[in-house]
Amino acid sequence: MNAYNSERERTFEALPPAHGRGFAQSWWGRAWLTALEGGALDGEQVRTGRRLARAGAVGAVSVRPGRITAVVQDRDGTGYRADVLLDVLTDAQWDRFLDLTVERAGHVAALLDREMPPHLVEDVETAGIELLPGLGDLEAECGCDAWDHCGHTAALCYQVARLLDQDPFVLLLLRGRAEQSLLADLQARSTAVPTEPEPAPQEGVDAVEAYLAGHVLPPLPAVPELPEQPGVPPTLDTEAPPPGDVEPAALETLAARTAAQAHALLAEAVRGGAERRGPARALTVGEDAVRLAAGLAGDGDGDGDTDSTRSVLDRLAAGTGRSREQLALAVRAWRTGGGAALAVLEEEWAVEGEALARARAALDTAWEEGERPVLRVRGNRWTVAGPAGQLRLGRDGRWWPYRKERGRWVPAGDAAQDPATALAAVGSEEAEGAEGVAEALS
Template sequence: MYEAMDGDSDMYDEHGAEERTFAALPPAHGRGFAQTWWGQAWLKALEDTALELSQLKAGRRLARAGAVGAVSVRPGRITAVVVDRGVPHRSDVLLQPLGEEDWDRFLGMAVERAGHIAALLDRDMPPHLVEDAAAAGVELLPGIGDLEARCDCDAWDHCAHTAALSYQLARLLDQDPFVLLLLRGRAEGALLDELQMRSAARAEPVAAPPQEAEGVDAAEAYASALVLPPLPGPPALPAEPGLPPSLDTETPAPTGTDPAALEFLAARAAVAAHGLLAEALSDGHDRRAPRPELAMRQDSVRLAAAGPQPHIAARLARGSDRDAEGLALAVRAWEHGGAAALAVLEEEWTPDANAAARARAALDAAWDADERPVLKAARGRWTVSGADAQLRLGRDGRWWPYRKERGRWAPAGPAASDPASALATALGSGEE
């Protein structure tokens, strides 16, 4: 069971919902506010929602200076007092809690995957947990416009005070993803109790289903204009991908055939098929655009990321025109962000005038003048003067951290919407 962090206390509000209060965090000079991908997703929702970059910049300055007091988290709301130029401001950020039906779907999904529960207990939120929740119709992380600001300074949009509170909460989310689940409406203790009860109920023997009613002859149904029963629902998603047939037989393989490579490809095909079926069975699948087909160089990296045997990895490297080190770097990029991260590693592009202007504005807003690093720009890449660290701008406007290793630039982490957070990852100064 979880032990509260120093300065973290639990209580209940007047409605009986659990509330947690976190003591004020120390200043965060020269580092990013979120190191985990879910903390960065929280900041992206804030930065995509706010209308004024100047307010975000002022909020980062207040948060870095330690101006945010104790943070109270309860379903649907976070609250703190933010001191700005000696004046305290009561600030709130609201996020719509999940409904009972959403929680029922989330709990039903989680209880079928023990790995999700184990990850949460380890204070981790793996991407596939959020993806599986989304496939069940439950959006855990906020999106554009989901974070609503309230402050006694009477600002109509996110002000410096609510921005500072949001940046501070990203640091708390890094430490404990249960903070997000509480904000969405479920406290840790209640959530784990419900999962335990569902797990126990799922282990009980299930009664035999009733016998299906006999059908009717098709000609008779048509002649009498009977209304036929509805078609059965789609099949349930298997808990895990299927196992391909074993090729370990007494019959020798044909000349030039690599059974280990075939077994590896069959296993990866089963995993891919399971993922496609999960997408097809999810709500809203018919309204989503299909994924773009991977080119051979991209698909080789996807396969290599699954950890094949060394001789298979060597064949993937040769087939994609890479050396072993180049393939290893490509796999690292893929693990940080799939095809988009791979493109940032291997493609050079020059931002057009609009993209370059947005990049300059983001870099100017990311640091105060006395903290801004010296960056050398070249074709969408900004290298830190005097350090083996680099920022790369993706075509989607996100910033990717890179670090020089053994003379080659290597991916250092996932993308961030804030260049300061990405650079903190590249410099290695964001470690807890």
């Protein structure tokens, strides 16, 4: 709950400890943590700050343009004033932000309803506006006299993720624009009547214009609008038998998925993001089969699908050496995190050397002492003793949550840098049942 509000400052009451749960539940909270853990702070500071924030050591948080402030208690009970600074956007950047937002009707409607659509971050990046902090953007000031970030300022950064769960407009205030001012400007721009600009004075005669004066060409057609949905390929269900080994259902599926992919690429180009997109890694046959299966109706197991869909699923499973149950699990993983999630589902590898040291450090600092779950380790898989929960370590260092359903391990949510955050996605019963036991990594 907010303890104090003004046009240029908001103060949030101290939040209770975050035992047995992840720090961020919303998209905005998780995006803040990803930006924070992706390089904004030193690893040791991150771990210390996470412990302090999880223990409830962060007091009331004041948020105003360019600065967040709170008193953070150290492990010995000493309180320190911690400040974290982030550059505000310039007036020109805010003008571009508002202009781009007005062009997206969905963004306008969402913001006026006090909602922050996640795609807003990607869209404003095309105009050179970064809402989330990047590497080195967060500056620190702390009463403990640390010259740079310390555990107290890192704890304050972690607490901001929980505030963004409550209200993502906190990020816009931190970047320099209060909610009411922003919404008022947005309302004014969305209802303003555009006026024709005054023609610029011209000197001389343009060569193209002079040429066209004697050679009138027809005007170019208007750029077609992006359709709301991909086109529907024609049906191949005819009375004539298909030639050779052509399977009409499989061909229809490929045509439909190609149309959907083309629509997605065109939509990205219209948003201006095509030039920022690098070449994608070529998928293996097995990955591409799962991608195609994920685009079909249902969950990949064929229940409730049409005969043609079931036929295509059978072919995709057989062609990649999977059973239908394995294909359904692969589809579930793909919809969770694409190729990275599929690799975690199907690969088991030995965690050794530096990767093992990083994994142990992450597990050591994820929970307060006395709250760590007992984990049995095999390869890159840490299984909770008792409750049906499991953590799988990806080769990129992220943790993926798994739960047991009908005797098999299935993906339970998105990956996270913090193993406690990932395990919280397995379910509240598993997280609560893990409290009070010691951790074993042998």
